[in-house]
Amino acid sequence: MATLSDVARRAGVSPATASRVINGSSKPVTDELRERVLAAVAELQYVPNAHAQLLARSHRSAVGVIVHDVSDPYFAEITRGLQRVATDQGRLLMICNSYRDPDRELEYVELLRGHQVAALILAGSGYHDEAFTRQLNEKLAAYEATGGRVAVIGRHEHSGDAVMPDNRTGGYLAGRELCGLGHRAIGVVAGPRILTTTTDRLAGLRQALTEQDRKLPERRIRYAEFDRDGGAEATARLLDADPELTAIVALNDSMAIGALATLRARGMAVPQQISVLGFDDMPIARDVTPALTTVRLPLVDMGVRAMSLVLGVEAPTPRVEVLPAELVRRDTAGPVPRSTRATAGSAPRARRGDSRS
Amino acid sequence: MATLSDVARRAGVSPATASRVINGSSKPVTDELRERVLAAVAELQYVPNAHAQLLARSHRSAVGVIVHDVSDPYFAEITRGLQRVATDQGRLLMICNSYRDPDRELEYVELLRGHQVAALILAGSGYHDEAFTRQLNEKLAAYEATGGRVAVIGRHEHSGDAVMPDNRTGGYLAGRELCGLGHRAIGVVAGPRILTTTTDRLAGLRQALTEQDRKLPERRIRYAEFDRDGGAEATARLLDADPELTAIVALNDSMAIGALATLRARGMAVPQQISVLGFDDMPIARDVTPALTTVRLPLVDMGVRAMSLVLGVEAPTPRVEVLPAELVRRDTAGPVPRSTRATAGSAPRARRGDSRS
DNA sequence: TCCCTGCGGGAAAGGGCTTTCTCTGCGGTA
DNA sequence: TACCGCAGAGAAAGCCCTTTCCCGCAGGGA
Numbered sequence: 001m002a003t004l005s006d007v008a009r010r011a012g013v014s015p016a017t018a019s020r021v022i023n024g025s026s027k028p029v030t031d032e033l034r035e036r037v038l039a040a041v042a043e044l045q046y047v048p049n050a051h052a053q054l055l056a057r058s059h060r061s062a063v064g065v066i067v068h069d070v071s072d073p074y075f076a077e078i079t080r081g082l083q084r085v086a087t088d089q090g091r092l093l094m095i096c097n098s099y100r101d102p103d104r105e106l107e108y109v110e111l112l113r114g115h116q117v118a119a120l121i122l123a124g125s126g127y128h129d130e131a132f133t134r135q136l137n138e139k140l141a142a143y144e145a146t147g148g149r150v151a152v153i154g155r156h157e158h159s160g161d162a163v164m165p166d167n168r169t170g171g172y173l174a175g176r177e178l179c180g181l182g183h184r185a186i187g188v189v190a191g192p193r194i195l196t197t198t199t200d201r202l203a204g205l206r207q208a209l210t211e212q213d214r215k216l217p218e219r220r221i222r223y224a225e226f227d228r229d230g231g232a233e234a235t236a237r238l239l240d241a242d243p244e245l246t247a248i249v250a251l252n253d254s255m256a257i258g259a260l261a262t263l264r265a266r267g268m269a270v271p272q273q274i275s276v277l278g279f280d281d282m283p284i285a286r287d288v289t290p291a292l293t294t295v296r297l298p299l300v301d302m303g304v305r306a307m308s309l310v311l312g313v314e315a316p317t318p319r320v321e322v323l324p325a326e327l328v329r330r331d332t333a334g335p336v337p338r339s340t341r342a343t344a345g346s347a348p349r350a351r352r353g354d355s356r357s
Numbered sequence: 358m359a360t361l362s363d364v365a366r367r368a369g370v371s372p373a374t375a376s377r378v379i380n381g382s383s384k385p386v387t388d389e390l391r392e393r394v395l396a397a398v399a400e401l402q403y404v405p406n407a408h409a410q411l412l413a414r415s416h417r418s419a420v421g422v423i424v425h426d427v428s429d430p431y432f433a434e435i436t437r438g439l440q441r442v443a444t445d446q447g448r449l450l451m452i453c454n455s456y457r458d459p460d461r462e463l464e465y466v467e468l469l470r471g472h473q474v475a476a477l478i479l480a481g482s483g484y485h486d487e488a489f490t491r492q493l494n495e496k497l498a499a500y501e502a503t504g505g506r507v508a509v510i511g512r513h514e515h516s517g518d519a520v521m522p523d524n525r526t527g528g529y530l531a532g533r534e535l536c537g538l539g540h541r542a543i544g545v546v547a548g549p550r551i552l553t554t555t556t557d558r559l560a561g562l563r564q565a566l567t568e569q570d571r572k573l574p575e576r577r578i579r580y581a582e583f584d585r586d587g588g589a590e591a592t593a594r595l596l597d598a599d600p601e602l603t604a605i606v607a608l609n610d611s612m613a614i615g616a617l618a619t620l621r622a623r624g625m626a627v628p629q630q631i632s633v634l635g636f637d638d639m640p641i642a643r644d645v646t647p648a649l650t651t652v653r654l655p656l657v658d659m660g661v662r663a664m665s666l667v668l669g670v671e672a673p674t675p676r677v678e679v680l681p682a683e684l685v686r687r688d689t690a691g692p693v694p695r696s697t698r699a700t701a702g703s704a705p706r707a708r709r710g711d712s713r714s
Numbered sequence: 715t716c717c718c719t720g721c722g723g724g725a726a727a728g729g730g731c732t733t734t735c736t737c738t739g740c741g742g743t744a
Numbered sequence: 745t746a747c748c749g750c751a752g753a754g755a756a757a758g759c760c761c762t763t764t765c766c767c768g769c770a771g772g773g774a
Contacts, residue, residue, distance in 0.1 A: 001473075001503045003760060014724045019762060027763095028722065050471040051408040052760035055729050071433030079428065095452065097440075114407040142402035146358045228644065258645050264646070277360075287585065287614050289621065289646035353427035360730060371754045376732060384733095385752070409730035412759050718773085727768080734757075743748080 002044040007199045035136040061091040064112030068124040073282035078123050081303020094331050109139045119149035119310040122318045125197035126155035133157045151310045153302055156196055161309045167200035170325030171294040174249050174277045175208025182336035183247040189234040189259055190251045191226035201251050221258045230260025246336045253278040253285050271334030281328050289329030298323050367397040388585040419449040421469030425457045425481040430639035435480050438660020459489045466496045476506035476667040483512030483552035490514045508667045510659055518666045519677045522661050524557035527652040527682030531563025531606050531634045539693035540604040545614055546591040547608045548583035558608050588615025603693045610635040610642050628691030638685055647688030655680050
């Protein structure tokens, strides 16, 4: 690889001058030398060594992002928001997938610190795990102590800036909707119970049911991986245990799609025989058939906010931005079937297209 | 940030010794000193500066990857394959999204070169663009001249190692399937015509039709963005121009999903009134309703192969691995409707579940 | 004529780490 | 006792840039 001195030598100037030309330094350089340097750069196909640059310049500009999995639409949307702001400010993003492995998450914090990122954003659910939370907080604190900025998205563990989707209210909206439609036998297809996202959403759901004097017994909840296959499998287990179910709440859209697959395989009509509710409103939700009724989270916006927090002025006290959840009515949730209906359900409503509450 | 000298000072040793302990060097260090260093590291929360390390070590280990968009399932799957091999070999991946912008692609080649990556993988379609191709090849050649390894996935422009999905045969299989089902009025929802992927798939399709004495006139092709919305919009245009169509081939699954959305909105039954074929077989294809008949590409495997090529031994002559496409029959393609059938279609076949040709 | 100023350029000091080279002190052999 | 060899530690030379500091020179004002 050609180095800066190679360029300088070839152009017959000092490395200092070459550097100034290449970086468009404010220090003036005569046109003649400038030409010579530029020519040498082109001839040698010179590309500056990024590591040497980052070492020499003291100011750090890249931003580190840790998500569970970028290819999961939930994180893809958030990342889109992060990226948008970062690009606007000319920041490079380093994105790491933890694949929901807490240890890997800790490793990535170190890795990104080592790469001298100016800020760190952790997106995704937190864990109910004291030891892990403490460890993570220690690492984040150490990073912040050296001037690093940190923001979390959708997790409780960090005491600093945070962007929180209102998971609890989202769960509540889902529960209220199903109650309104007359459902009593409601099953839940949940993500891993160690995730705070799971428990937050469940808590809201439970609250809605309680307000209507209904219960959400533990036997009507199945925990599985937060993805399509987890949803399919949990739905099967749920149905086997309790064939009377008239509604299923999936705690994210991927699981809901898995649930729909299982129901289709078993020949159960949605929403005539059984209703399904998702969570997140990822893009594909409107394209499955029937289109998925779900709780929308402003994913892109969550990314935008988090990046803005972290690149903006530092606040004396931690800021927590709670972003609202919103019910999107599509075609998978309908009134409880007549045969099992206990009380009169609500009037059937028009389908097709989205309507939000 | 604590530095190595801070650690050394605190432990009362030289930086050299501290470095040896931290990196597990082969040079022996007494246990006592080792302990002291480790203690200092823990107390100071020391993390080595990655840039300084990479500068000091001459050997490069990271691998650069340029894709159109990781959050697109096509690339997400390929990336999964890349990642798998890279992780096995303890390599860090730097993933960059070009968002199908050739200029950004060129910039990323430089960026990654600057970051001293050991190898470079370009995935995604190539462009019908002489000037761009030449520029890219120059940059890649310059990189290879300094010992960098390069592999491309699904693109023709590079003369070195390549992994190629058999797009042409895939197109051919799609065409043959539809001909076999009796279709004559076939429309195509295509990606941008500047992409070689588009033209390769079209070429195979055209060949299949020609063999059956059928034509694929340009007026039955609509070019649009290679995504869901592009597919929806192109389908609408296609239908407006030619309401007699009995089948639509979408040149990737995202577009096919858009096509299904448009057809649903217009109340056209799939596959009774009109058949739809996709391409790629991304994971969601089996979960839409009706489940998508499509041409499968071994996406994960493509990633695995490419990474293996680039991390394995260098070959004297360029290797090109062509990976086969395969038709996956699901529920969106059926016999041509009776009313428009010219000749007897094939017998209806069982649906549900996948069957491959 | 002398001094000051300002411009254009180079020398050199880092930036934080790895690694080779060198040095010291010890045990073992002749 | 003298010498050799080696283990273990430190000194120092890079790795490739950026940036400060300094220097020489030309022009302008006193």
